[in-house]
Amino acid sequence: MIETYWNHLPDVRAMYPEELEALILSLGEKKFRAKQLFEWLHKKKAASFQDMTNLSAAFRSRLEQETELVTLKPVQELISQVDGTRKYLFELADGNVIESVWMEYKHGNSVCISSQAGCRMGCRFCASTLNGLERNLTASEMLEQVYRISSITGKRVDNVVIMGSGEPLDNYDNVLRFLHLITDPGAGGISRRNITLSTCGLVPEIRRLADENPGVTLALSLHAADDETRRTLMPIARKYALSEILPACDYYFEKTGRRVSYEYSLVKGVNDTAEEADKLSALLKGRNCHVNLIPVNPVKEREFETVTRAHAGQFKNMLEKNGINATIRREMGRDIQGACGQLRRSYKAHRSMQN
Numbered sequence: 001m002i003e004t005y006w007n008h009l010p011d012v013r014a015m016y017p018e019e020l021e022a023l024i025l026s027l028g029e030k031k032f033r034a035k036q037l038f039e040w041l042h043k044k045k046a047a048s049f050q051d052m053t054n055l056s057a058a059f060r061s062r063l064e065q066e067t068e069l070v071t072l073k074p075v076q077e078l079i080s081q082v083d084g085t086r087k088y089l090f091e092l093a094d095g096n097v098i099e100s101v102w103m104e105y106k107h108g109n110s111v112c113i114s115s116q117a118g119c120r121m122g123c124r125f126c127a128s129t130l131n132g133l134e135r136n137l138t139a140s141e142m143l144e145q146v147y148r149i150s151s152i153t154g155k156r157v158d159n160v161v162i163m164g165s166g167e168p169l170d171n172y173d174n175v176l177r178f179l180h181l182i183t184d185p186g187a188g189g190i191s192r193r194n195i196t197l198s199t200c201g202l203v204p205e206i207r208r209l210a211d212e213n214p215g216v217t218l219a220l221s222l223h224a225a226d227d228e229t230r231r232t233l234m235p236i237a238r239k240y241a242l243s244e245i246l247p248a249c250d251y252y253f254e255k256t257g258r259r260v261s262y263e264y265s266l267v268k269g270v271n272d273t274a275e276e277a278d279k280l281s282a283l284l285k286g287r288n289c290h291v292n293l294i295p296v297n298p299v300k301e302r303e304f305e306t307v308t309r310a311h312a313g314q315f316k317n318m319l320e321k322n323g324i325n326a327t328i329r330r331e332m333g334r335d336i337q338g339a340c341g342q343l344r345r346s347y348k349a350h351r352s353m354q355n
C-alpha cells in the first residue's frame with residue numbers, strides 16, 4: 001500500500017489504477033468507482049473529495065476519513081516582469097515548503113518541479129542544499145506541482161523538467177512512480193519525450209533507470225571536464241568518477257535511444273577557460289549528446305561569480321568548433337530569484353522571523 005509520510009493513510013493520488021481498484025474494493029465499493037476516482041484525481045485535478053460529485057456523499061466521507069488526498073497549497077506566486085516566468089511556493093501537509101517554476105517557451109509550456117524538500121548532495125553553487133535534506137517528496141506531491149500550476153494558469157503543460165530542488169535519483173521509487181503517472185494517458189498525459197530528469201550523477205541509479213526505461217531524457221550535471229575540478233564543485237564527484245559516470249550515460253543512450261544532455265554551469269575562473277572548453281570537447285567527443293551551458297546563477301551564501309553572456313558565447317563557439325552541440329540556457333525569471341532553492345530559502349527565513 002502506498003501511503004503518506006505524515007499520517008500513513010493510503011495516498012490515493014499516488015496510486016496506480018490497479019492499486020486504487022484494490023483499495024476501492026476493500027472499502028466495499030464497486031470496481032468502476034475506482035475509474036471515476038482516478039479521473040477526478042488526475043484528469044480533473046480535484047482539490048477535495050467533496051468536489052467529486054458523481055460519487056455518493058457517504059463514499060466521499062469514507063474516503064475523507066480513511067485515505068489522504070494530497071493537494072498542494074500555493075503560498076506565494078512571483079511573476080517575472082521580464083519573461084512571464086512564474087515561480088510558486090507550495091506548502092505541504094507537514095508544513096514543509098517547496099518551489100516549482102512555470103516557463104513559457106516557443107516550443108511549449110514547461111513546469112520545473114522539485115523532487116525533494118531540500119537536498120543532501122551539497123553542490124557548492126546551489127541554494128537547495130544549504131540546509132540539507134528535509135525529506136523525499138511523494139509521487140503525489142510531484143504530480144500536484146504540475147496539476148496545481150496547470151489549474152492556476154489555465155494552460156496546457158507540454159514539458160516537465162525534474163530540475164528543481166532535490167536529487168531525483170536519491171528518491172528513485174517515488175520519482176519512477178511519478179514518471180509512470182505523469183505519462184499515463186489517463187492521468188498526466190504528458191509525452192515521455194517531453195520529460196527531462198536531471199541528476200548530479202548517481203551511477204547505479206542511472207543504470208537502473210536505463211534498464212527500467214521510462215522513456216525520458218536524461219540530463220547529467222557535469223559542470224567540469226575533470227574529476228579534480230568537479231570535486232571542488234560537487235561532493236558527489238568524490239564517490240563517482242567521470243570514468244564511471246560517462247559509461248553509465250552511454251549505457252542510458254544505448255538502452256533508451258535518448259540523447260543525453262550534459263549540464264555545464266559556467267563559473268568564472270573555475271571551469272570557463274579555453275583549456276576547459278577543449279577538455280570538455282575531448283571528454284564528450286564521439287558521443288551523440290548535447291551540452292547546456294548555464295551562466296552560474298549567483299547565490300548570496302556562495303562566493304562563486306558568474307560569466308558574461310559574451311563569454312558564455314565564446315565558450316559555446318569553442319565547443320561547436322570541436323563538433324560538440326551546445327546551447328546557452330536562456331536565463332528565465334532572473335528578477336524572481338531564479339536559482340534553484342533561493343525562493344524557498346528566503347520564505348523560510350522570513351517565516352521563522354515571524355514565529
Ligand code: SAH
Pocket residue numbers: 121123125126127162163164165166167168198199200201219220221263265294295296297298299339340
Ligand atoms: N539534483 C539534480 C537536479 C537539480 S538542479 C542535478 O544535480 O542535476 C538542476 C540543475 O541546476 C543542475 O544542473 C544543477 O547543478 C544546476 N544548478 C543548481 N544551482 C545552480 C546555480 N546557482 N546556477 C546554475 N546552475 C545551478
